[in-house]
Each structure stands twice: as C-alpha cells, then as structure tokens.
Amino acid sequence: MNQNNHPLLVTKIALLLLLWGTGYALSACEVRGTGDLGIVIERASGSIQIIDTTQRISLGRVEGLGDLSHASAVYSRDERYAFIFGRDGGLTKVDLLCQKIEKRIIQGGNSIGGAISQNGKWVAVSNYEPGGVRIFNSNNLELVSDIKATPLSESKRSRTVGLVDAPGDRFVFSLFDSGETWIVEMRDDGSSTTQKFSGVGIQPYDGLITPNGRTYIAGLFGEDGLALLDLWHPENGVRRILDHYGRGEQKLPVYKMPHLEGWASAGERTFLPAVGRHELLVVDSSSWQEVGRIPVHSQPVFAISRPDGRQVWVNFAFPHNDTLQIIDTESLEIIHQKQPGKGVLHMEFTPRGDEVWVSVRDKNRVEIYDTESFELLKTLPMETPSGIFFTNRAGKIGL
Amino acid sequence: MNRRVATAAILLTLSLPLPAIADVGALSSERRAEIGHMVKQDCGSCHGLTLKGGLGPSLDPARLNLYPEGFLEVTIFHGRPGTPMPPWAPILTPNEIRYIATQLLSGTWYEPK
Known part of the structure; x- marks a missing residue:
C-alpha cells in the first residue's frame, strides 16, 4: 500500500508546486493573449484599469500616471504595451501583462495626445507647452527628435494639435496658433525631415486621417470648413473642403x-x-x-x-x-x-463591433452595451472614467 | 502682464456689461459643490483638471490677480471672442459666475504640483 501511494504523493506534491508556481506567475506577469484587452483612463485619480472584453472584467489597476484629463493612448504593435499621453506632459509605457509601469517620463509641460509610427519604433507626442512635437524611441522612451513649432513670440511657440501617424513612418499634425499642417518623416536612425504647409486655415483644433492613411483633415475652429491634405500627393498642397458649411449662421457657444x-x-x-x-x-x-x-x-x-x-x-x-x-x-x-448619465465621455467598440463600452464619468462606471439589442450587458466600477482604448488599435492607421 | 494685454483687458472690462450685482452667499452648499465639480471636470477639459492650462490658459491665481477687478467675471460671462472660450451666461447665473471668479482668484481649485 505504501509502495503504491508513494508515487501518487510525489505527483500530488509536484502538482501542488506547479499550481503554486502558475499562480505566482499569473499574479506577476500573465501568460495570455492581449487581443481582447484594453485600458480605461481614470482621469481624476491618475490611474488606468486594464480590462478584458471577452470576460467583461477589470484585470487590475495601474496608478501613478499624473494628470489624465484629456488623456489618450496608443499600443505597441505586439499589443502588449500601452503608451499613455497625459495632460501634464507625462508619457507612460504600461505593460498590460505585468500590469505595471514599464517606464514613465515627463516630456513636456502640457500635452494633447500622441501617435505611434507605422513600424512601431517611434512614439510622438503633441505639446501645447513647449509648442511642438517630440518623438521618442518606443523601446526606452529616449528622445530622438524634437520638432519645434513656429514661434509666436520670443518665449512662445504655436500649440500643436491633431497628431496622427501616416504610412511611410510619417507623423502629421497641425499648428493651432499659426494655421499650419506639418508632415514629419522618420528615418531609421530617429532623425527626421519636416515638410510644412502654411495658411491651411484659422485655428486648426484637431485632425484625423482616413482609415486607409491617405487623407489628413484638420478641423478649423476659427472659420468654416476643413483643411484637407492628400498624403499621396502632398505636392498638391492643402485644400479647403466644406467651406460653405455654416456660412452666415450664428454658431452656438462651444462648451466642449x-x-x-x-x-x-x-x-x-x-x-x-x-x-x-x-x-x-x-x-x-x-x-x-x-x-x-x-x-x-x-x-x-x-x-x-x-x-x-x-x-x-x-x-x-x-x-x-x-x-x-x-x-x-x-x-x-x-x-x-x-x-446613461452625466459625463458620457467616450465610447469604444469591441474589435468586431458586437459590443460597445461607454464611460459615464459622474456615475463612476463603464457601461457595456450590445450594439444590436442596445441592451445593457454589464457595468464595471471605474473612478471618473474617460477614454477607453482597446488593443486592436495597434493594427489601425491613425489610432 | 504686458501693457497691451492690460489695456485690452481694461477696455474689454469697461465695454461689456457686468453681470448684475451678485450675492454669492445665496448659493447653497450643494450648488457650490456642483459648481466645483463642473469647474474641475468641464472647465478642466480645456484648462486641465489641475487648472494648470491646456488649450485654455493656466488659471494660476497669481496670473489671474494681475487682471483688473471684474475682468474674470466678464470673461466667464461673455467668453473671449476669437478664442475657444465660450460665454457661460446661458448656463450659469450671475451669482454662480461671481462665485467661480472669486474662487479662481483665491486658488480654491488650482492644484500646482
């Protein structure tokens, strides 16, 4: 009997050790896919929650990310790391599997979003103060290019807005105060060349790029219309579209x-x-x-x-x-x-669109809806949630 | 503050009607809390949650106190034409605007790091 039990006991102990080991590994760095993960920005507490869209759960919280009002995020091409751009100039690289900050730098005084290059090597951040765009190595967040915006006075440069990535390891952005759109093309060594288009319109306030990466459009706050740049033919310059829109009509005050x-x-x-x-x-x-x-x-x-x-x-x-x-x-x-309640700040669809996650700031929660039945599937508690970013953005131009 | 800005600020202050005399004491503590939340969250979407600035300028009380008396109230009331700052008169009462201006000048919501 003893002879029979002995190998069984060893197996049991081995199994227990294995389970304990696995449990330990899970709590440190999880071995799993990241295609159904994402983050929710908790804007007032300077934290994020890492979520799983398959199980509709929060996996955990990462803290210490600074002022996250108006924060946004992009992903590394392997969908393991999120790069989070904070208002206070913070650029934080978070490891989703280990649920920890890989690296965090304060790269500017006042920032408004960023982008990652087509090849995944470069992360660019758009700054209000000091006005310009700074480009970092995505591995170690070391500065590789500092693009200074057009000076407005001795001490002030134009604020930059609407920063997106474009095919050909390019970044495109607009200059709010000087009414320009710039294309920055990255070289392999981290240096860059800049092509500038001036007179695009008064106060471009945001920009977008079409999902195929061809067309960059800047919205104008100071006048009607939008400024369009065809990235297949930048030699044609920036042209105005929808410029009759709203002409002669009284605009309402814009609170957001x-x-x-x-x-x-x-x-x-x-x-x-x-x-x-x-x-x-x-x-x-x-x-x-x-x-x-x-x-x-x-x-x-x-x-x-x-x-x-x-x-x-x-x-x-x-x-x-x-x-x-x-x-x-x-x-x-x-x-x-x-x-849903006061402060519906952002929506993000699951990769194939069956569900949508909605942040409801003043209710301190995220609501998950079925997009066919519009039924509320689940709510998850979050501290003043704002932006929601799922990892499938990694594979999309302009996101 | 340079002289041109100061002159412009004074002219703007004088040229626009001031909100009716407001009595801040009339605001309930509940409403004050709501307004505090609104300033942080909604004004904060342009001026930053800590009010250190964003698309909108920093609301550092040291900076705000350089402007002439009433300038801040007029700015909140009418907005700043030519900039993204909207007029808040359609949303807030003169009392509430005065309350916000007073609190901004004393730095209640300003959180420098």
Whole structure:
C-alpha cells in the first residue's frame, strides 16, 4: 500500500508546486493573449484599469500616471504595451501583462495626445507647452527628435494639435496658433525631415486621417470648413473642403470641442461632428462634398462608427453630455437614444463591433452595451472614467 | 502682464456689461459643490483638471490677480471672442459666475504640483 501511494504523493506534491508556481506567475506577469484587452483612463485619480472584453472584467489597476484629463493612448504593435499621453506632459509605457509601469517620463509641460509610427519604433507626442512635437524611441522612451513649432513670440511657440501617424513612418499634425499642417518623416536612425504647409486655415483644433492613411483633415475652429491634405500627393498642397458649411449662421457657444479622431467613416459616407451646432455632417467620402446633415440632441463630441459601418454612435458636449444617440448610416435616422448619465465621455467598440463600452464619468462606471439589442450587458466600477482604448488599435492607421 | 494685454483687458472690462450685482452667499452648499465639480471636470477639459492650462490658459491665481477687478467675471460671462472660450451666461447665473471668479482668484481649485 505504501509502495503504491508513494508515487501518487510525489505527483500530488509536484502538482501542488506547479499550481503554486502558475499562480505566482499569473499574479506577476500573465501568460495570455492581449487581443481582447484594453485600458480605461481614470482621469481624476491618475490611474488606468486594464480590462478584458471577452470576460467583461477589470484585470487590475495601474496608478501613478499624473494628470489624465484629456488623456489618450496608443499600443505597441505586439499589443502588449500601452503608451499613455497625459495632460501634464507625462508619457507612460504600461505593460498590460505585468500590469505595471514599464517606464514613465515627463516630456513636456502640457500635452494633447500622441501617435505611434507605422513600424512601431517611434512614439510622438503633441505639446501645447513647449509648442511642438517630440518623438521618442518606443523601446526606452529616449528622445530622438524634437520638432519645434513656429514661434509666436520670443518665449512662445504655436500649440500643436491633431497628431496622427501616416504610412511611410510619417507623423502629421497641425499648428493651432499659426494655421499650419506639418508632415514629419522618420528615418531609421530617429532623425527626421519636416515638410510644412502654411495658411491651411484659422485655428486648426484637431485632425484625423482616413482609415486607409491617405487623407489628413484638420478641423478649423476659427472659420468654416476643413483643411484637407492628400498624403499621396502632398505636392498638391492643402485644400479647403466644406467651406460653405455654416456660412452666415450664428454658431452656438462651444462648451466642449468636438473630436475628429475616431470619426465615423461608413462606406461612401463620412460623419463628422459639427462645431457649435446640433448637427452631424454627412460627407461623400470621395468628393468631400456635403450630402446631408443630421439634426441631433446637442453639439456632438465624438461620432464613432461601429466597425461594420452600419451604425454611428454619438455623444454630446456639456451640459447635454448625459445622452447617446445611435444613427443608422443607411437611412440616416436616429434609431436609438440612451441616457446613461452625466459625463458620457467616450465610447469604444469591441474589435468586431458586437459590443460597445461607454464611460459615464459622474456615475463612476463603464457601461457595456450590445450594439444590436442596445441592451445593457454589464457595468464595471471605474473612478471618473474617460477614454477607453482597446488593443486592436495597434493594427489601425491613425489610432 | 504686458501693457497691451492690460489695456485690452481694461477696455474689454469697461465695454461689456457686468453681470448684475451678485450675492454669492445665496448659493447653497450643494450648488457650490456642483459648481466645483463642473469647474474641475468641464472647465478642466480645456484648462486641465489641475487648472494648470491646456488649450485654455493656466488659471494660476497669481496670473489671474494681475487682471483688473471684474475682468474674470466678464470673461466667464461673455467668453473671449476669437478664442475657444465660450460665454457661460446661458448656463450659469450671475451669482454662480461671481462665485467661480472669486474662487479662481483665491486658488480654491488650482492644484500646482
């Protein structure tokens, strides 16, 4: 009997040791895929939560990321690391598997988003103060290029906005105060060349790039219309589109600037949030002519299309930021409306669009909805959540 | 502050109607808390959660106190034409605007690091 039991006992002990070892490994650095992971920014507490969209759970919280108002994130091409851009100039590289800060630097005084290059080597950050774009090695966050924006006075340079990545390891951004769009092309050694386009319009406030990486568009705050740059033919310069939009109409006060990133491109039509109006603009994606306007609840902030392009989800500016509207892109009708609560700040679709995660700041939670039935599937507690970023952004141009 | 800005600020202050005389004491503590939340979260989307600045300038009380009396209230009330600063008169009462201006000048919500 003893003889029979002995190997069994050894197996048991071995198994226990193995389980203990695995448990230890899980709590330190998990061995798993990252394709269904993401982060939620907790803007007031300077933290993020790492979430799993398959199980609809939070895996944990990473703290110590500084002022995260208006924070955004991009991902390394292996979808393991998130690069988070904070308002206070912080650039933080977070390891999703180990749930820890890999490296954190304060690279500027006041920042407004960033981008990662096509080859994954370079991370660029757009700064208000000091005005310009700084480019870092994505491995170690060492500065490789410091692009200084156009000087406005001896001590001040233009603020930069609307920074995106473009094919060919390029970064494109606009200069709010000097009305320019610049293309920075990276070389393998981290040095860069800059091509400048001036007179694009008054106060470009944000920019976007089409999902195919061809067209860069800057929204203008100081005048009507948008500034378009064809990156296949930059020699043609920047041209104005939709410049009759809103002419002679009184704009409403703008309490929250609309975002162009994550804009809705649904087949032949593109949906853009209008500045200072309770409307979405419907634009033909090839001619860039306005083909319609959709009256909506209030001033739109984000208009984001479900990955299949069938629906566009819209949230709104203060003081009407408690509402979400869903538009059918074929009929252009509002097919559903929700009131999750004050501070609906951002929406992110799961990679194939079956579900959408919505941050509801003042309720301190994220709500997960089914995008066909619009049913609330689950809520997760978060501290003043704002931006939600899923890892599948790693494979997308301009995100 | 340079002289041109100061002159412009004074002219702006004089040229626009001031909100009616406001009585800050009339605001309930509940409403004050709501306003504090709004300043941090919604004004903070341009001026930064710590009010150190963003698209909008820093709301450092040391800087704000350089402007003439009433300038801040007028700015909040009417906005700053030509900049993204919107007028808050459609949303806030003169009392509430005065309360915000007073608190900004004393640095209640300003969190330098």
